[in-house]
Amino acid sequence: MILSQPSLRSLPPFPDLRAFLAFVEGRGDLARIDAPVSLRHEMTAVQLAALRRRGPVLRFDAHDGPAIPVIGNLFGTRERVAAGLGLTPDQIPAFGDFLADLRSPTPPRGMRDAWSRWPMVRAALSARPAILRHAPVQQDDLPGLDALPVQTPWPGDAGPLITWPVVLTRPHGTGAEDTADYNLGVYRAQVLGPDRLIMRWLAHRGGAAHHRTWLRAGEPMPVAIALGADPALLLAAALPLPETVSELGFSGVLRGRRTDLVAARTVPLMVPAHAEIVIEGWIHPGETALEGPFGDHTGYYNAVEPFPVMRVGAITCRRDPIYLSTVTGRPPDEPSVIGEVFNDLALPVIRAQIPEVRDLWLPAAACSYRMAVVGIDKRYPGQARRVMMALWGMLPQFCYTKMIVVVDGDIDIRNWDDIAWALATRMDPARDVMVIDRTPMDYLDFASPLEGLAGKIGLDATTKIGAETARDWGTVMALDPAHEARAEALLAEILS
CATH class of the missing domain: 3.40.1670.10 (UbiD C-terminal domain-like)
Structure with a gap:
């Protein structure tokens, strides 16, 4: 199994979201909520309350939307973010070292050192996606976006908002088979109707850069949105990777096995084969709509601005799909928990420079x-x-x-x-x-x-x-460590 070395990965790969949910449920870390919960604002309150208590993954089965279960608070604890990477929390620093060495490897010092780096070689091989002819995500179809249980998170929000979309794009001049050129990003997507949504990507993000290449060519841009992807793909799409690193390929490194893709039905793109739902469509040159306001990670509502409109052509899904959602707001929220882990993963790269x-x-x-x-x-x-x-x-x-x-x-x-x-x-x-x-x-x-x-x-x-300074600096006060240890022992004896 790729990346199965104890020093790198202690958990098996999770090929899809369902495998990860089964894992956390087996650990007693998933709660099923059968009481009625509204998609408008109320579900947000439940998710945030669970996160602040370091609570479990939530599965809402009795919400007031279309009859598809909603999953929330997936990465609401540091332990679950680590598990999504196949790690225990104490393995995160070592995995950060591994990722830094994978990006800037040093020459091996002899055969023993070269052999010890074999997991890195296997990780690099796992970065190449595998193309399937048939896939679980294309077992069924949904009639439109109104068939999805999309939350309206905050009272001041403009409407329903897709909050955990993995958006796949490629630049003009590439083909569907050129997966190394794909960009994966997590961008906010406002639902306008059953067949239209707004793609909010900021100018510096990869999806916006790809969009500019299609605008210059004057051609519509194919876009696919994966909902309910496996944890490695979700985390790879959220990581601030260098522009030269493929998120699809990097997800294979995180997952410990190659990423399975399948050709989309109506657009020239490859899409994650094991996602729960895939939305396919086109963004036509110059077609925009006012997006927002929506509550953001700053704790404020953002301004209303024009962003590209995606015309939805097809929605494919697994049989009995599940819908993954999250909430963004003033920390602590789920993105901030993920950010804490990413901070530790990035530290070895920072130290290298x-x-x-x-x-x-x-x-x-x-x-x-x-x-x-x-x-x-x-x-x-x-x-x-x-x-x-x-x-x-x-x-x-x-x-x-x-x-x-x-x-x-x-x-x-x-x-x-x-x-x-x-x-x-x-x-x-x-x-x-x-x-x-x-x-x-x-x-x-x-x-x-x-x-x-x-x-x-x-x-x-x-x-x-x-x-x-021109002054003598003061000396920091400190007790003898032996005296402090003795004090702790005495207090333990007295207070026991």
Whole structure:
């Protein structure tokens, strides 16, 4: 079995969503809700309440929409995100190291080292999709989008919103068989009617880039949307992968087996063979509609803007399909839980480019990317500023991070009390603050003075050394570890 080495993957591959649901249910981590629940707003409240309690996957069987079960809170815990990758939570750092080495391998040092890397070779082989002639996702058909139990998540939302779509596109000039050129993205899709929806992809996303190539050619663009894909495909589509990395191929690495595809019925695209539902259609040049408002990950409703309209030509599905949904809002929400795991997976890649970084935290409360706290091994004056500029300039995923706090290695970067102490005792506002103006920013940031442009701030909360200070630095107070251990033992004896 691909990626079955204990150091990489401890769980079997999940070929489809049903296999993953059976796995979590076997662990007692799935709850079936038989009480009536409304798709409008009420289901959102239940999902968020479960997530905040670190609760189970939810299956709604008695909602007030079309008679298709709805799955929610799929990745509502760190443990389930890890399981979707085939891992236990403690294996996430090692898997991050593996992914970093897979992206930038170093030459083997002899036969033993080369043999130890065999799992990476097998992972690379698993990246090539397998093409099937028949597939479960084409066992049945649905008459239109109104046959789907689509949620309207928030009271101020414009209407029903598909929230977990894996959108497949390819650039103009490629063929359906050129799957390495496909882009997979998770984009919001507003339902306008039984055969039309709005595809909200931002300009910097892969789907929008592909759309521009079809616009320049003046031709309609084929689009497919997979609903209820397997966990590896879902997570690969959500990962901020480099543009040169195929999400379809990378899902094979995550899954531990090749991705099965089948030719779509009405558009020239290959689609996931084991998805629950696939929506096929076309986006015609210049056809747009006003999208929104909808509640977003910032905790605010976004502005109403025009985005492309997809004309739906067919909806294929499995027999007795299930519908996967989620809710996006002010953290904690399901995307922020996924982001915490992705943070750990990305750390080895960051360290490869900025070796002095010991740890990095993107607080979920700060929308999972707008603030970063970085722990470094400080060795020379000005190093904290160099790390800030490296994160902003070298790594595209930090383009929208508007605040970076750099601390020493003795600070627990996931402890707000430690961060506050470092800022209060190691940072001087006149000396240790770096402000940059008019840099790229997420247009959803309403604090930005200009749409798409905003400032960035870096706070150096490290101990100052060398030319950074003319004063002798204080010594941090600490007890003898042996005395602390003795104290714990005494208290344990007294309080037992």
